[in-house]
Amino acid sequence: MARSLWKGAISFGLVHIPVEMYPATRESSLDLTMLDKRDFSPIGFKRYNKSTQAEVAWENIVKGYEYTSGEYVVLSDEDLKRANVEATQTIDILAFVNADEVPLLYHNQPYYLAPGKGGDKVYALLRETLRSAGKIGIANVVIRVKQHLAALVCVGDVIVMETLRYADEIRPADELKIPKKGEKNAAISDKELKMALALVEGMSEEWKPDQYHDTYREDVLALVEEKIAHNETKTITMPGKEREKPAAGNVIDLVALLQQSIGAKPGAKPAKGSSRKAANDEPEEEEEEEEAAPAPKKRASAPRSTAAKAAAPRQRAAAAAKPKAVSRTSAKVPSKAKKTA
Structure with a gap:
C-alpha cells in the first residue's frame, strides 16, 4: 500500500x-518523454528566477499569494x-x-x-x-x-x-444545443424506442470490471515493439489523408441501424431478411448456410484471460513484423520496448 x-x-x-x-x-497512462526532434535528446525543465534567470533549488522555493500585481504575501506550510x-x-x-x-x-x-x-x-x-x-x-x-x-x-x-x-464548479449546460423531449427534429417513434430497448436488454450483463482494460495502450505498445523490430525507432510518421466525413444532413434510418445492431451483437443470431424489417416482426430461425449480418466495427467486450491480455501486444507486433525481413547485417533488435525515461 x-x-x-x-x-x-x-x-x-x-x-x-x-x-x-x-x-x-x-494511473496507467502511457509514459511518454518529450524529445528534441533534431537529435532525439530528452527535454528537461528548470525552475528559474524570472528576475535573474538563475536556476533555483527546491530548498529556496517558498509559496506566495499575489495580493496585487507583482506583490506577494509569503505563506509557509505552518501558515496554511x-x-x-x-x-x-x-x-x-x-x-x-x-x-x-x-x-x-x-x-x-x-x-x-x-x-x-x-x-x-x-x-x-x-x-x-x-x-x-x-x-x-x-x-x-x-x-x-x-x-x-x-x-x-x-x-x-x-x-x-x-x-x-x-x-459553482459545475458549468451550466444552458448554452448547449440539447434536443428537448417532443421537438420535431428529435422525435422518437415507439418502434425506434422498442428496438433500442431490445438492444440494451440484449447487451445487458453483470458488472465485471476485470474484463475491461486499456486496449488503446496495448495497441500503442505493440506499435512501439513493431518500430523497434523494423529499426524505425527514429522514424517520424507524418499525418495521412483524413477520412471523408459524412455529408451533413443525411437522414439516418434508425430502424435499419437498430435491427442490424440487434442481429450483430455478440452471441446473438442476426434477424433474417431485409434490415428494414418492421420492429414488431418476429425474427425467423437462421439457416446454417445463410450469411450472418455484418458486425459493427468495434471491439468485442468478451473478457480475455490475464495471460492473453499480456501476450496480445507481442503477438500483434510479431504478426505485423512478419512480412518485412530484417537485414542480417543490422544490429541486434531488442525483444521488448523499454521506457524512454
Whole structure:
C-alpha cells in the first residue's frame, strides 16, 4: 500500500474517529518523454528566477499569494495550517443523504480511509451505520491548500472518501444545443424506442470490471515493439489523408441501424431478411448456410484471460513484423520496448 497522504479524524457528532487517507486509484497512462526532434535528446525543465534567470533549488522555493500585481504575501506550510487548524485535521460530517441524490457530475476523486491507532471500534461503528442506514456522509475536508466537499461511502469493509465538486464548479449546460423531449427534429417513434430497448436488454450483463482494460495502450505498445523490430525507432510518421466525413444532413434510418445492431451483437443470431424489417416482426430461425449480418466495427467486450491480455501486444507486433525481413547485417533488435525515461 502507498504511503498515507493525510492523517486526521472523522468528526461524527461528538465522536472523533482517527483515520489515515490513502490513494484509491493509480494511473496507467502511457509514459511518454518529450524529445528534441533534431537529435532525439530528452527535454528537461528548470525552475528559474524570472528576475535573474538563475536556476533555483527546491530548498529556496517558498509559496506566495499575489495580493496585487507583482506583490506577494509569503505563506509557509505552518501558515496554511494555522489559518484553521481544525479544518486541516478533520473530516467534518455535515449531513447524511441518499447516495442516488448526488449526481455523477459532482463526483471527483476517491480515497481509502483506514482507522488510525485505537480507532477500530468507532471506525466499524460509522461503517455499519452507513451500511444500515443506506446513506452517505457529506463532509468538509482540507487537502493540501484546498477545502473539498466530500462523500463518505461504505464500500465493502472500507470507508471510501470521494471528493465532490461544489455547485459553482459545475458549468451550466444552458448554452448547449440539447434536443428537448417532443421537438420535431428529435422525435422518437415507439418502434425506434422498442428496438433500442431490445438492444440494451440484449447487451445487458453483470458488472465485471476485470474484463475491461486499456486496449488503446496495448495497441500503442505493440506499435512501439513493431518500430523497434523494423529499426524505425527514429522514424517520424507524418499525418495521412483524413477520412471523408459524412455529408451533413443525411437522414439516418434508425430502424435499419437498430435491427442490424440487434442481429450483430455478440452471441446473438442476426434477424433474417431485409434490415428494414418492421420492429414488431418476429425474427425467423437462421439457416446454417445463410450469411450472418455484418458486425459493427468495434471491439468485442468478451473478457480475455490475464495471460492473453499480456501476450496480445507481442503477438500483434510479431504478426505485423512478419512480412518485412530484417537485414542480417543490422544490429541486434531488442525483444521488448523499454521506457524512454
